[in-house]
Amino acid sequence: MQVNQEFKPTIVAFCCNWCSYAGADLSGTNRLQYPANVKIIRIPCSCRLNPMFILRAFQRGADGVILCGCHPGDCHYTTGNYYARRRMTLLFSMLDFLGIERERTRVEWVSAAEGAKFAATMNEFVETVTKLGENKRLEDLRCKS
Amino acid sequence: MKKCPVSQLDALFASVAARQKLYIPAGEAKTAAFQPWQEGMKLTDALNTVRSAKDLFFPQVENLVNFKVTGKQIEIIENRDPSEPFVVFGVRACDCRSFDILDKVFLCDPVDTYYKTRRENGVIMTLACTEPEETCFCTAFGIDPTDPAGDVSCWMDGENLYLRANTEKGETLLSELPMLSDGDAPAADKTVFDRLPLKNLPLDKFGGEHMMELFKYEKWAGLAESCLGCGACTFVCPTCQCYDIREFNTGDEIKRFRCWDSCMYSDFTLMSAGQPRPTQLERFRQRFMHKLVYYPSTHDGEFGCVGCGRCLQKCPISMNIVKVAKTLGEETT
Amino acid sequence: MQELIKAKAVELLENGVCDRVLGWKAGEFFYDVTPAVFRSREEIEKDFVFGPFCGANMSKYLIAESRKEGKIAAFLKPCDTYSFQQLQKEHRIRRENVYAVGVQCEGMCDIDAMKAAGIKGILGADGDGGTLTVHTLYGDKSVERKTVLAERCKCCKSKKLLGCDEIIGGQGEELESNRFAQVEKLEAMTPDERFAFWRGELSRCIRCNACRNVCPACSCEKCVFDNPASGVENKAAANSFEENLFHVIRAFHVAGRCTDCGECSRVCPQHIPLHLLNRKFIKDINELYGDYQAGADMDTRPPLVNFQTDDPEPSVVHERGSEQ
């Protein structure tokens, strides 16, 4: 697939406050670079992520949405990420079922110590979404004028 | 009167479509709809479309105007959906009558210019019915399904399509179609219409003079009790025109748009101060009172229903205007 | 069957077991029956019907009816009983106010299937067995009953009547069903094909809310799509995004709770196969987290409020997809 050099996807990263947001901070502290297209939204726990937020992001112009949370078993709230895991699995499967590119959505577990993993994940995700190109299948043209 | 062999229907459509957009009823019986004509598209087998021809003149969603807000300043930006001349073919007599009803609502002072523009741009080619469904009852409202109105009336038998222009717009359209020749349609066989089970819908007791009596009628509760409060009847109805005005904030602009609404919805009249139609009973009653009583009361006795039978087919629980009219009609006679 | 049920309805009313009966009322034709509440022997004798078009899921009505004073008797088909139990599980139905009579079901017919078979102007039908004689404006036609069954009944998952106070027509069994066949067919398509398929279907949506309002799982006091504060409220789908949004979120909200009764597809005026969305969730849940049938029991945790520590990762979607 040809990579469109011009295209800079908009990526929304929902990060749980306890692990992944801290992991993102750590990648900053360690000056690990990842593209500026990634914008992070802090949520208390991965289980706070409502599927509506993901669809909202796509509606408003996001090209990819990624959820980062504590590793299963390490949830600050004990079980939150287990629920998030089921919800996201089913949601992503449904989006795939509707023919929407599954590569636009992603869940990655990033601990507070995994600054490097955070940066690597973001780099890789941005690359994947850049290859996919603009989100056309779940767009709202009203928001793109 | 003009005619065109059925075998040349495609050529006829192509000729119309070459001049302006042409909509014809197409698709499987279950999902028939007025669709922009394309090469090879066939008329549907269904008697009528799921949604009525109303959509083409009063679409489900249409932009009204945009606003841009900067600080304390507001800018108003024209944002009408463009409307261009079009022809809609195959409108049945019932749907055609619905435009009389909608016109009275939208074209009275102050004129709704969105609707008016589309009315002016649209040429309606009706098509006479030959094989009605059991749910048809347009005859109860004095509509002759074998002789529909519209800018151009059409009849079709096995061999020919016969066309008659009724208006100047219709004349102009027909005059531009080279494949037409002169010819008169044979007389319609109306016997099947006499066998329609709902043709004698008792409507004598409806209209403005019995308003309060009908409003207070106790059987409304029984009629409304299983209503789910969905908008299926409203949205397939050719005469329902209630709408909502809403806004969508794109982040840059506010788009004010209008969309269909249904008086069956629980939030239709909900306001911060209260709810004048608090239960489904009031909402259900409103819809049928409006069609059978309120509208005739202010429009010389003309009913707000054209008997197309869509709501009979589409109501999830099979409650419809026929059952209401019969129940109310019985009691008050 | 109809006579048995009518007799039972009268008996329950007159014995004081209940003060009203939820059943079906005859309409203008033989197929346009309406769910109705009957309060007297006279009403029942006059209008009560039970036949091949009593498809409506009566459990939805029990949410409101069971909160009223007195006790209501309800005639529930096997699919209705799954919803009935699921709603009890969610504390939506007050069981003590309901006398549930299970009614065995041979599958409901679909008037649109008759029309699709080219039968027009349908006035009535005779014949209880395999063949129906249909009276139309254009003369009598005959049709095999099984060919005009509703789609959902052709792949019936269970004839079991759950949690009823009594049963008419005998208890049934869970059936081997190929109900996921169409989901599988879609899964086998390429994403582009799937996208085209769903665009074609969902673009017909007129947002009449019939699917939502008939759905026993969609029994929210205030639906997010009606709530201006929810951020997803919309009244009419302004574009393809909002069509997708409504149906995805609705399917997600009923995921793990949907009993697969198929009402959404039955009532859709545009014949959108909405049940496929729900079935996709059910199929995924079964495959990823173990078989689960909503409403089948009163105590298991629904899959979306449950977890296993070794659940598959969301990347399973990507991996599964790439096997194609």
Place this chain on the structure above:
Amino acid sequence: MRQDPLIPMLAVVTDIRQDTPDVKTFRVVGLDGKKPLIHIPGQCAMLSIPGVGEALFSITSSPTNEEYLEFSIKKCGCVTDWLHAMEPGQQVTLRGPYGNGFPVDTDFAGKDLVFVAGGIGLAPLRSVINYVRHFRDRYGSVDIVYGSRSKADLVDYQEILDEWCKEDGISVHLTIDNPQPDWDGHVGFVPNYVKELGFDTGKTVIMCGPPIMIKFTLAGLMEQGFPRDNIYTTLELRMKCALGRCGRCNIGDKFVCKDGPVFRLDQLDQLPDEY
């Protein structure tokens, strides 16, 4: 731009006055600084802030005011919250006027008028009262009964004191629900006060206020023998288009936005009570 009744004009709020703790009065002019529209007392206009919403408010100022429009608005929902939070200089959109208004030049002409208002209900009546004051010689006696929860909740209190009370041939009867230290006027509910005042049953009554006030005042008036065709009130329902099309304010064969909001009691008697 092509015009349509649904496309509003721009207007600007030039002044905001805090009347009571939850009522503010907004002065509105067109972008040219002039009065944006001509109205009849009792008519309404649609105000909106794009992105927040549109709502119908009765025009409080009198048509005789040549310079601007005024709206007295109580804080009670999304749009009104926003209006209350804004500052002068803010542009708004405006369309109207809508509704029938009071028959000030026909039915009211030459009549003795009794205005009965409660709380924010004074807003639509203020337009009529000031109109009547302006053309004082066209009308007979004028009585104004106005009540609120407390002194602080009396809308336009200063104008009432400074202008209405001082004008000859106008009797102002103020009341508040509960006694308070700095109040030496009447204390009690409006319906009872109207009864106490014992107006002549030949007078024309114009009422506006909360439903409960209307209900009991009406009962009192009936008791006293007022004819129903000489009592006027205004209705408020949810509206979107204000053109009699969107269907919300439909009561019987009337649309409140078009055929109302002013109704005579005998007219209301002919309509279903869905208000």
Place this chain on the structure above:
Amino acid sequence: MQKIGVFVCWCGSNIAATVDVQAVSDALAKEPGVVFSTNYQYMCSQAGQDMIQDTIKEYGLTGVVVCSCSPRMHEATFRKTCEKAGLNPYMVEIANIREQCSWIHKDKETGTEKAIILGRAAIAKVHLNAPLTAGQSPVTKRALVIGGGIAGIQTALDIAEAGFPVDIVETKPTIGGKMTQIDKTFPTLDCAACILTPKMVDAAQNENINILSYSEVESVKGFVGNFTVTIRRKARYVDETKCTGCGLCTEKCPQKKVPNEFNLGLDNRRAIYIPFAQAVPKVATIDPNYCTMLKTGKCGVCSKVCTAGAIDYKQQDELIEREYGAIVAATGFNPISMDKFDEFAYSQSPDVVTSLEFERLMNAAGPTGGTLLRPSDGTHPHTLVFVQCVGSRCDGGEKGKPYCSKICCMYTAKHAMLTREKYPDTDVYVFYIDVRTPGKNFDEFYRRAVEEYGVHYIKGMVGKVVPENGKLKVQASDLLGGQQLHIDADMVVLAAAIEPDKSARPLATMLTASMDTNDFFTEAHPKLRPVESPTAGVFLSGACQGPKDIPDTVAQAGAAAAKVIGLLSKDQLTCNPCVANSNELMCNGCSACEKVCPYGAITYIDKDFRGPNRTTLRRRVAQVNPAVCQGCGACTVACPSGAMDLKGFSNAQIMAEVDAICK
């Protein structure tokens, strides 16, 4: 409409170098609701905070956005700042333009653009913020220390000294931990037992300390100030209250072939045993894996000899439940297994030992009575090779640990020195990568080993150890000398890396405390909050947080105790006000939220609501206990009607952020 003030921080050059702060504050000034926007060198400085406070007062701000470092750093600071100026602290939002912007981008234009978007998102959120008031919850004035090593003991002692009751849960039959096995301590070379055992006795005798030895934490529920912990007291088959610790049973027990874990299996003990002489509590324990009586029902010798009648073969595990206000994890470390390092022939020759085993071999209370003898033949070794960094500082791969175990350099110097002191006839070689001696008197100590004691320090790695004819052939490279070395050694001592105790991982799950990839507990902040876990009320003491020597451990233990004391000295805790709340008008009462709540914060009541036409409808609705709710938000997504929302992270707020970011 909020009146929002925007404050953009330069963070010196940390932000300003890659973000045009002036451009950011200018751009954000144009956002709706923003009435003031500025930038400043250090917003967190007193001057910066004063500026915020003055602006709040001057402009009547209802919301504040600070574009600065991570909210994890200074959110609390700025909240306090605003609170002092009379603004509700929850009307503050932080746009993270340092860690998540300036530090990860090099291009100033990109950084500036992103910073503006992040600022916009924060502004969009503040528009929807509502003032929140924190609730209060009581504090149970008792602490739990998990692990009874030197870290746990010191923490418990300090807490107890402050007057708070504290329980120590120790999985072994005695407290004391690893330090009991150590012979001498560096750099002072005082005897470990001499300094540890008095502390153990202190702990045992302190009225405020309750030692639950031979016990394990089974489950933890609750939250800061209000933990409920279930502790399993494993059956030791000896009544603790009756046993006098006379030790008669341990002498008479016929089962003599039980590997003695205290001496790391270098000798044997009995099936009933007291780990060592100074054990606390000094109570015998029956090892059920070896006791003939417990396994076959035949024997009962110990029961016969016990004059106190303390033996109870029928004893069962006991579960006790206790309430605590604070929990300290002090689970300590273990040397890693040498399985993966067989190039050093650990499994092939008993004369290849780990450093901890070497400690036992040097210890007077050890299996050899303190005489250094080869385990294989009991002879005196003449050539010793110490190998450093066995499993430490291994980058990548599964073999070892990526980190430095920190203590090995020093104890190896100690071992080498002690060996040379006791047995001057021995040759001692130490192979090292680097010698790390950053500690008080550490380098001096190491230099003494080299200079005074003549230990051969060789920079280089040992490639292979081959047992041959009773000798250990050591192949190594001398990096400085640039040559391959072959040494015939009598003993090889491996400085095994240390790793967190295996019990730490399940414990972290129970405590909902996070861990790093090496299973060390994560501290709330690596510099500013080194003894707290991110989970409120959970503290860290000792090597469970990272490799430490004894002085560091004791220091951290004291610090953890200070934090615990600070917590327990409060009567009420201010709760997190960002909790879930249920809109009763929309609640269906379906119980989905209740099922996913990890804290049991949601209950249901039947409540009457006004229905249409003056009717009353009774509905089941959810209620959230704000003192128990921790604000994870699981319920908000489980709720289909959206009745459940989370204060501070509401649906509307998050969606406003999404909108601002995607715009």
